[in-house]
Amino acid sequence: MQKHVEAIIDWLRKQLEESGAKGFVVGVSGGIDSAVVANLIKRAAPEHSLGVLLPIYTKPEHLKDGISVIEKCSIDSLTLDLTETHQKMYAHIKDQLNAKGEFHEASEQLAGANLRARLRMSALYTLATNYNYLVVGTDNAAEWYTGYFTKYGDGGVDILPLVDFTKTEVREMAKYLEVPEEVITKAPSADLWENQTDEDEMGTTYAIIDAYLNGGDIPQKDKEIIENLHKRSAHKRNGLPQFKRS
Ligand SMILES: Nc1ncnc2c1ncn2[C@@H]1O[C@H](COP(=O)(O)OP(=O)(O)OC[C@H]2O[C@@H]([n+]3cccc(C(=O)O)c3)[C@H](O)[C@@H]2O)[C@@H](O)[C@H]1O
Numbered sequence: 001m002q003k004h005v006e007a008i009i010d011w012l013r014k015q016l017e018e019s020g021a022k023g024f025v026v027g028v029s030g031g032i033d034s035a036v037v038a039n040l041i042k043r044a045a046p047e048h049s050l051g052v053l054l055p056i057y058t059k060p061e062h063l064k065d066g067i068s069v070i071e072k073c074s075i076d077s078l079t080l081d082l083t084e085t086h087q088k089m090y091a092h093i094k095d096q097l098n099a100k101g102e103f104h105e106a107s108e109q110l111a112g113a114n115l116r117a118r119l120r121m122s123a124l125y126t127l128a129t130n131y132n133y134l135v136v137g138t139d140n141a142a143e144w145y146t147g148y149f150t151k152y153g154d155g156g157v158d159i160l161p162l163v164d165f166t167k168t169e170v171r172e173m174a175k176y177l178e179v180p181e182e183v184i185t186k187a188p189s190a191d192l193w194e195n196q197t198d199e200d201e202m203g204t205t206y207a208i209i210d211a212y213l214n215g216g217d218i219p220q221k222d223k224e225i226i227e228n229l230h231k232r233s234a235h236k237r238n239g240l241p242q243f244k245r246s
Pocket residue numbers: 110113114117143147148149150151152153154189190191192198201235
C-alpha cells in the first residue's frame with residue numbers, strides 16, 4: 001500500500017503543477033472513500049487542503065465519523081449545513097410542478113437524493129473558486145464501472161485519485177492511512193435517504209464487483225446486474241454528445 005499511496009501523492013502534486021491550482025477540497029461524509037481522499041490530499045498539500053462537512057438531513061453518527069476523520073488527519077475543515085437550502089429548493093420545484101399538475105411522486109426519492117449531491121458539488125466549487133483549489137472526487141473503480149454516482153453531483157469533480165482502486169483496495173489503503181476504525185467497518189452508504197446502503201440499492205456487493213473487475217468468476221445473476229448498471233451509466237463516463245454540422 002505504501003507504494004500506491006506515494007504514487008497517488010506524487011500524482012496529486014503533479015495535478016497542482018499542471019493546473020496552477022494551489023490545493024485541494026473534498027467533501028467529507030464520514031464514509032471510507034472520502035476519508036482516504038482527505039488523508040491523501042492532506043499529505044500531498046499539507047497547507048492547502050480542505051475537508052468539508054456538508055450535512056443534508058445527515059444522521060449525527062455520520063457527522064461524528066466525518067469529524068473524527070478530519071481530526072485524525074488534521075486537515076483544515078469547514079461545515080456547511082445545506083439541509084434548509086435543500087428543503088427550500090426542492091419544495092419550491094415541487095410546488096411549481098404541483099401547480100401544473102405535473103409532479104411525479106415516484107421520482108421524489110431519487111430527485112431529492114440527486115439534488116443533495118448536486119448542492120454539495122455547488123458548495124465545493126464555490127470553495128474551490130475562493131481558494132483556487134481543485135475539487136477532488138472519491139469514486140473508486142467499482143463505483144465508476146457501475147456508474148454509482150450522481151452525474152454532476154458527487155461525479156462533478158476535477159480529479160479522481162481512487163478510480164483505479166477497487167473498494168477492497170480502498171479499504172486496505174484506509175487501514176494503512178490509519179483512518180478511524182469505525183469508518184472502515186461501517187456499511188458503505190450514499191446516505192441520500194433513510195437507511196440507504198449501496199449494496200442494497202445496487203443489488204450486488206462490492207466484494208462481487210471487485211472480483212468481477214479483477215477478472216474473477218462471479219454468479220451469472222450478479223454479472224447481469226453489474227453489466228446492466230455499466231451499460232445504463234455509459235453516458236456518465238463518456239464525453240457529451242455534441243451535434244456537429246455536416
Ligand atoms: N443516454 C443518456 N445520455 C445522456 N444523458 C443521459 C442518458 N440517460 C440519462 N441521462 C441523464 O442522466 C440522468 C441520470 O443520471 P443521474 O442524475 O446521475 O441519476 P441516476 O443514475 O438515476 O441516480 C444516481 C445513482 O447514484 C447513486 N449515488 C448518488 C450519489 C452518491 C452515491 C454514493 O455512493 O455516495 C451514489 C444514487 O443512489 C443513485 O442510485 C438523467 O436524469 C438524464 O438527465
